[in-house]
Amino acid sequence: MLPDKAQTTSCSNGEGVVTSKFLQGLLLGLVLVCNGARATALEVVTEDYPPFSMIQPDGRVTGFSVELVRLLLARAGLAAEPQIMPWARAFAQAQGRPGVLIFSMGRLPEREALFEWVLTLFKTDLCLYSWRGRVRPLAKLEAAHGLQIATVNGDSGERILLEHGFVVGQELQSSAHYSHNLEKLKAGRVDLWIANRAMAYHLARQAGYAPRRDLAQVYCVPPNPVYLAASLGTSPEIIARLRAAFATLQKDGTLAELQRRWL
Numbered sequence: 001m002l003p004d005k006a007q008t009t010s011c012s013n014g015e016g017v018v019t020s021k022f023l024q025g026l027l028l029g030l031v032l033v034c035n036g037a038r039a040t041a042l043e044v045v046t047e048d049y050p051p052f053s054m055i056q057p058d059g060r061v062t063g064f065s066v067e068l069v070r071l072l073l074a075r076a077g078l079a080a081e082p083q084i085m086p087w088a089r090a091f092a093q094a095q096g097r098p099g100v101l102i103f104s105m106g107r108l109p110e111r112e113a114l115f116e117w118v119l120t121l122f123k124t125d126l127c128l129y130s131w132r133g134r135v136r137p138l139a140k141l142e143a144a145h146g147l148q149i150a151t152v153n154g155d156s157g158e159r160i161l162l163e164h165g166f167v168v169g170q171e172l173q174s175s176a177h178y179s180h181n182l183e184k185l186k187a188g189r190v191d192l193w194i195a196n197r198a199m200a201y202h203l204a205r206q207a208g209y210a211p212r213r214d215l216a217q218v219y220c221v222p223p224n225p226v227y228l229a230a231s232l233g234t235s236p237e238i239i240a241r242l243r244a245a246f247a248t249l250q251k252d253g254t255l256a257e258l259q260r261r262w263l
Contacts, residue, residue: 042080042238044069044101045090047155048177051202051262052104052122055084064262065104065121069228071254075245078238086176088154098233104226106156115229118239119246122263125197126157127220131185135192138219147191148173150181157194160221179203192218198263 046053052065066082073080080101085093094102095114104121105111128144138144141164149166151158153174161172168174173190175181182203185193193200197220201211209215230239249255 042073042078042099042101043093044073044080044082044103045093046082046084046103047087047090048084049104049196050178050199050206052196052199053082053084064258067262068121068249068255068258069101069103071249071258072228072242072245075248076238076241078241087152088176091154094229094231096231098231098235099238100231100234101228102231103228105229106159106224107227107229108156108159110159114232116232116234116239118228118230118242120225121228122226122259123223124156124226125220125223126160126194127197127200127217128192128194129185129200130192130216130218131188132214133216134188135216135218137217141219141221144192144219145171147171148189150175150184150190150193152176152178152181156224156226157196161194179207182207186214 046065046069048054049063049065051063053061053063054066055061061082061084069082082103090102091105094100101118102115104124105115106124107117128138128141128149135147141161145166149161149172151161151168151172151174153176158168158172158174162168166172173181173184175184178195178199181190181193181195182200184190186209195203197217200215204211204215228242246255
């Protein structure tokens, strides 16, 4: 009986070793899968910037850039949903960790080394607007010194004005919302408003105004590309997949259709 018991014990220990190794392998696999999921997890942030990104009355997040980024993510096989927040917060969030995508962002010199510049979404036409011709057309940007200008905290328009010597709190009235700046302009609390043309016209129409009648462009800066960018350290594979997805949207006409529908 002793040999039989010894044999049984031996077999039992063998099965235990096999089972133990199997469980260890299974757990290791699950850890790798989980780590891989965390490595490819994405956060996508933007601002309220109609008609490029906006929140509808029913809570839906939509707009030209939002729909384009959603299509890019879907075709690239990436799972994420754009979130709208104040621009300063989105900008800070995109510098906090790898795996954050941010749009629609101008590629300014002081931002160059802070992000991976994935691809161009559109070109922006930034202009200084007066209400119904209260300010005459300006020959150059510097001619706006001494006037009160509505800006949005940290956005491209404000950054360009800062580069030309304008000062927040003196000539620049900085806020968190573009729609507030339109009302400031109409009420005469500012002389000018710097905004993207498509966005200025969209907000004016939404508020019941006639953009071409009520808004006067007094100066426009040269068009600049606006980007989808990624935080530093974001996987090069993710960036490559997004760029490849963009090429397919251009090739099959989807991008052109989005532009016709929104812009």
